[in-house]
Amino acid sequence: PTVHGNLLLGPTAEDIDDKEGQFTTESGLAEIMRKAALSVDKLPPMRQVITSFAGLRAHEAMDDFIIEEVEDAKGFIDVAGIESPGLTCAPAIGAFVAELVNNIAPGNKKANYISRRTGVKSMASASREEQMDLIRSNPAYANVICRCEMVTEGEILDAIHRPLGARTLDGVKRRTRAGMGRCQAGFCTPKTMEILSREWKMDLNAIVKSGKDAYVLTGYNKQSMEREG
Structure with a gap:
């Protein structure tokens, strides 16, 4: 279990020749579930897994x-x-x-x-009194952006405007957990992008998920329809 209450399983460790092979496999996921069942009683079924990860590291x-x-x-x-x-x-x-x-x-x-480093204040883990104090200091703390993790606009603003502030969707996610819930940012992405666009004064099309060229949008629907027409 993580400090946030999620159950994190794995990892596997497999030597591969593909130096860009950042992918999960059916056999790898099955191995993780099989081994985890040996130490976790009543392990949730695979269909309840929110997301899976893979990466490369030098051995x-x-x-x-x-x-x-x-x-x-x-x-x-x-x-x-x-x-x-x-x-x-x-x-x-x-x-x-x-x-x-x-x-x-x-x-x-x-x-x-x-x-x-002083972390971003979390409304989800704050007491009722602390929540009210935050809302009084900035009403943006009353505006819930990520419903899965109960992350508010105030927390996202804090993540953006602190030293080395977040400029990407993943930057916001790592600092606040916005987008880490069951819907995997399906609902909160548009709102988070609007906040990033507003605060950094950048076009929505320029916002990326993580690093260079990881753009979320390619244009506006009406413009696309006009080009196709």
Whole structure:
């Protein structure tokens, strides 16, 4: 179970030759369900799975992390071979790499360095009193955008206008969970796009799901019909 109450199953680990093969397979999903059933009582059926993921990572033959300055590229630090334990180890890895960097190029720590990031306030997890305080501070917190995860416009605005603010749909999702529910952004995507368009003063057609060229829209229906006509 995750901190948000979802049940996360997997992963599998399979060596493949296709270096761009980011796809799930029927056999892989079946293996995950079979193994998960050994440790999860009354495992929900496959039809209740919201979404599935796959990715690529470099595998190190010695089954160990490679964290070091590259001999023939001074100043470049390899952080490779980070497999399943990497999530748990991430804070320690970050501290170790920072130490390596400081040994290579010593520097002084900023006097006003902020070591902890303040997260986006969550209406779904707030108490009734906290919710009312947020709504009084900004009525946008009363406007629910993502019904599945109960994410409000106020939270999305916070995610957009904080340092390194969200500029994409996935950027909003990672900061607020908008779009991570059962409908997988089927209902909230148009509203989230409108907010991004308004706040960043950008055309709706320029908004992307994740990175470069991952456009959601290709044009307006009326314009498309006129071109086809």
